[in-house]
Structures are given as C-alpha cells and as structure tokens.
Amino acid sequence: MKKILVTGALGQIGSELVSKLRELYGSSNVIGSDIRKEGDVVEQGPFEIIDVTDEKRLYEVAKEYKVDTVMHLAALLSATAEKNPKLAWDINMGGLVNALEVARELDLQFFTPSSIGAFGPTTPKDGTPQDTLQRPTTMYGVNKVSGELLCDYYCQRFGVDTRGVRYPGLISYVAPPGGGTTDYAVEIYYEAIKNKAYTSYIGEGTYMDMMYMPDALNAIVQLMEADPSKLEHRNAFNISAISAAPEDFAKAIRKHIPEFELSYDVDPVRQKIADSWPNSIDSSAAAKEWGFKAEYDLDKMTKEMLEKISEKSNR
Structure with missing residues (x-):
C-alpha cells in the first residue's frame, strides 16, 4: 500500500482508520471520502465527497489520485439496516460492487470488512469456525454474506487482490x-x-x-501487508x-x-x-x-x- 482511498471515512471505523493510515503512510497518501465533509479527517489530509452508489465518481477520484488501494467502509449498520432494508441493499451491495469494479478496472488492492452479522441462528454459537453454515436473518447479514462471496468472486474471476475480516x-x-x-x-x-x-x-x-478499536485497526494494516501467498481464505477472516x-x-x-x-x-x-x-x-x-x-x-x-x-x- 502506497496510496489509499478510504470510503465511509467519517464512520466509526473510517474516522480512526484514516488517521492511523496517515500516520503510517503519510497524510497526502491517504484520501478520505464520504457523503459529507466534517471533522478532523477532512482537515488533516486529502478528502473528497463520494456517494459510493455513483461508480463514475468513485472511479474518477481513484484515478485522479493514482491510488493503489481501496478500503471500502461505506455501509449502513445492522440496526439501521433493519429499519430500511431496501436502502441498506442499495448502499451496502450497490456501493460494494461499484468499489470492486473500480478495483478491477484500475488493478487496485481491495479491503472491505464483513461482520459476525454474516452468521445466523443455525450457525454454531460457541467457537464459531472460520468455515461454517451462514444463514443470517437480517438484511445486514444478508449483505455481508453476499459481500464475502462477491469479493471471493472478484478475486477468483478477475484476480483482484481482495482481503477482509469479519468484525465483532x-x-x-x-x-x-x-x-x-x-x-x-x-x-x-x-x-x-x-x-x-x-x-x-x-x-x-x-x-x-x-473488539477494542486499536486492535481492529491494527488487524486491517496487518492483513493488507501480509504475504498473499499465505492467505488461504483472503476474505472474511474471523477475528475477535x-x-x-x-x-x-x-x-x-x-x-x-x-x-x-x-x-x-x-x-x-x-x-x-x-x-x-x-x-x-x-x-x-x-x-x-x-x-x-x-x-x-x-x-x-x-x-x-x-x-x-x-x-x-x-x-
């Protein structure tokens, strides 16, 4: 990773991740983006307004800054998604496929988080394995399972270097x-x-x-810097x-x-x-x-x- 575009940069993860990445890779090399501008993330380095449902805009910003990595965090979370499942699908899945398409077209490394929400009531409850039954009963969970599969597909079909974790x-x-x-x-x-x-x-x-946020942020950097030849799973690693x-x-x-x-x-x-x-x-x-x-x-x-x-x- 040398130049990184972060979507959803004003969210719970993004607001802290952008700061950490700027410390590690330099402020000018980390471009934050969201649907609004506010706070320290905007003031401390490059920042662009991006609605992730607009693939053209996402592509233009990635190309303009010559990024080599996209960290796609823009999403509606579990409780919010249940209140408006159609909007959650449009943002969570529409935004993800747009970001993956940009990564495919520009040959970018790609990260997006999944969640324990990808599991469901029929999943083993204790010591849940990495590879197990996933039948979620929420729109958020459906989005996350779909996203895991979509990232696997883009890796296998198009060779996109996709990586991700299942956050608690x-x-x-x-x-x-x-x-x-x-x-x-x-x-x-x-x-x-x-x-x-x-x-x-x-x-x-x-x-x-x-999980405490410092551990969550360290996990992203560690995974993205890992030797790809050692990644058997690539996407949706269980971490807790x-x-x-x-x-x-x-x-x-x-x-x-x-x-x-x-x-x-x-x-x-x-x-x-x-x-x-x-x-x-x-x-x-x-x-x-x-x-x-x-x-x-x-x-x-x-x-x-x-x-x-x-x-x-x-x-």
Missing part, C-alpha cells in the same frame, strides 16, 4: 456509535462516567464478540478479542467505579439480532495465515475507555 462489535471512545446492535458496549462506558448507571437494550446473559455479556462489562467497570449500576430495558429488534449471532468465534485461521493477535482484553480495554472518556468530559 467494535468499541471506541473516539467516534459515536453508528446504529449497530453492539453499540451498548460503547454507550455503557459513557453512561458510567456521566451517570454511574446504564440501562441496557440487550438482555442479561447475551454474549457477543467484541472479547466474548462478553452486558453484566461482564458492568463487572469490569465496577473495578473502577464501584457504585456503577446496570439495569435492562430490552429492545426486541436488537435483541433478536443479537440472539442470531455467535457467542464466541474462532480466530485461529487469521492467527495462522497472517499472525492476528488482539492486545486488549476486557479489563485492559475498560481501564483505557474510562480514562479516555473522562479526559474528553473534562475538556
């Missing part, structure tokens, strides 16, 4: 939640600092995989760091805020989505093929999240 829920103090089912795991820290209490929309005992339920987050928070209280007001829509996902996934293929290893467990992440949010609150 991502936790960050930088960007606000973006309409995902696992957003409670971000909100709980903000409410712990602000009110010393949180009401979870996900029920007690609901385990899902999670933490398997936790709401009460586990509360327990970790109480080590720092003993009076913290957790209650529940379950949202049936998001709970149904959560129940269809794995309790824990097996990341051994990613570890074997490109050395993936998370640095943060629940306690280490909790300590840093509370510290960083407190710093932000006191500014």
